[in-house]
Amino acid sequence: MSLTIAVTGLNATDNPGPGVPVIRAIREGALGDCRIVGLAYDALDPGIFMDQVADEVYLMPYPSQGMTAVFERLAYIHERTPIDVLIPCLDAELPAYVRMADQLREMGIRMFIPDEGQLGLRSKANFPKLRNDLKIVTPETFTVTSPTQLANLDENLKYPVMVKGQFYDAHIAYSRMDVERLFYQVRAQWGAPVIVQEYVDGEEFCVTALGDGQGGLVGSVAMRKMQLTDKGKAWGGITIRDAKLDAFVRDTMAKLKWRGPCEMEVMRAKGGKLYLLEINPRFPAWVYLTVGAGRNLPWATVQLAMGESLAPFDPAAPGVMFLRHSFDRICRLSDFETLQMTGEIHRAAEVSP
16 A cells, blocks of 8 residues: 655754655655655755655744644645655654644544653653653753752762753753853753753763554664764764663663654763663654664554554664765755745656655
């Protein structure tokens, strides 16, 4: 059965969204028998203009414009191009999609994403609850909403510390002065609260995982970064196999009862102890590596959204590398103009592989 699948996150810059690799993975899983609808927030998102990515593209209102605007736009798109499965790929849009899940399901749009409780629990601001209630090993974490709270941190944390935004951004602070400066900087960009977290020195791993919502792990792929951008994003990496890390991921997913895709950032301290640094509630931009490792998690997400039952995947093989690169894409001005004026582009079916 040919499916129509909508995917967000088509920005493919030096800080790329996951949308393009998610689409590439889905096309391979579907063996070309699918139609892809790209949902973009900017008419200059590179994924819009790349070959064999989106068959149709619609501009979306930003989540900050409110859930009603997003829902009405999706209803319009669904009327024009009926969508079977939708995969949200950006942190900031997940809260709206979680709240709209029942309405979208009634329209016939399926998703496989966490519920509101799970989404809230993985928030950086709730890491103390993960640490104290669920006994998941995390760094000591403090939520700061006012600069007056910073005075108490000296009693509870040793420098350096990490200063993080509630959605994105992370900086190392080596002194109280650094913390104050970064507090204002991060709050101005991402709003309150600002997260101040114990710094854990060691070896970092990134894990993309897919949970079944009942505490089970459908599959995961762990990666160690080999190349970084100036923003700290992976520009190259290699899959790793580590029994202790695999057990840590399974245990975390079981305690969270996570439903859908996620990315875990895990640090192995010098003494060997594993710490959960972050949980991002969507696939990472390096998710195409799961295809190379023989564990196509985006396609598995589509299958689960459609109600299929999947047996848990075996751990992925180590030693599979990815290297990211950039290239110049020549685009037709007419496509850009059409998107700017009408908010949508429709391409012939032959564009699909």
